[in-house]
Amino acid sequence: MGILILMATQRTDPLALEVVELIGTVVARYHAEYEQAAAEHALTGAQARVLGLLSMEPIPMRRMAQKLKCEPSNVTGIVDRLEARGLVERRPDPSDRRVKLAAATQEGRSTARRLRESLDFAREPLAQLTEVERAVLRDLLRRMLGEETAEPPSAAGS
Amino acid sequence: MGILILMATQRTDPLALEVVELIGTVVARYHAEYEQAAAEHALTGAQARVLGLLSMEPIPMRRMAQKLKCEPSNVTGIVDRLEARGLVERRPDPSDRRVKLAAATQEGRSTARRLRESLDFAREPLAQLTEVERAVLRDLLRRMLGEETAEPPSAAGS
């Protein structure tokens, strides 16, 4: 019997396939809503993502590239465009003159806040679920993602 | 009590926020794996998505644009590149000479199949869950997404 179960979960398990399909739908929906919310603030998806990160704290260009999993030269362009619109500024890093800190301006932070509020992926789909169901969903997603959800320690070098 | 529950689910509900956060993580993970799997077959994400759809059945350019939620002229370019690599071909539609059907070639279908197999978002994260848990997750995702997920059934409803 063990072999049968293994084979069933290994390949063409209809349940797993359906879950993957559903997750694909969630991903598509999430993306569409994010792009639309960004567009309503005259931002592209990439710009909204960067601005969202910078609204929390100033970040060196290099680290931003790591967070976005892209080349640093790409971040240069995105920050350029945000800076040209007064949403972001570059500051020197006092402790290392090679580093430039990208930081949201006052206007950038308020744009980021409005963006977050208009991003109601939370409300609409989750409203279908009861409190208990949401807790179950949270636990299942946690287990699915494993423990690595936590931030990697920023103090120690990677 | 009703008012309290309403307020709690309306704004800054920590449970809903955490679920949204987790979904964001799932989205990021899914995307990263998809792009990587595509890249391993020398495809971009957009090309992989189109090829995946075409591996099922030929589709008019117009409908492809609707599925991808983009302009038809964009599909032209993506299919151009896939066609230049012999993965896709354009066929006339016998019933309407305005229409061009994009169809995967033999090689295109086999590439799409290998791509699907290497896309193991299914196996790794879902392996953490038991059969029952996966079923619960499926039902919660279905409810969350509403009924619109289902294909218009030809025979019985879902």
Add this chain to the structure above:
DNA sequence: CCTGAATATTTGAGATTGTCAAGTATTGGG
């Protein structure tokens, strides 16, 4: 102190994705 490797950022070239407007071919109703 000086040299050289390593690091942080930018610049420039080029590919891809995406939009929009305009052009061509075909369909179908009046």
Add this chain to the structure above:
DNA sequence: CCCAATACTTGACAATCTCAAATATTCAGG
């Protein structure tokens, strides 16, 4: 037959992304 609608392509342009090369700065050794 005519004309609006439809399907697709083309061309121009912006944004995102990668890669290689250039610049500035740090830091470790001699």
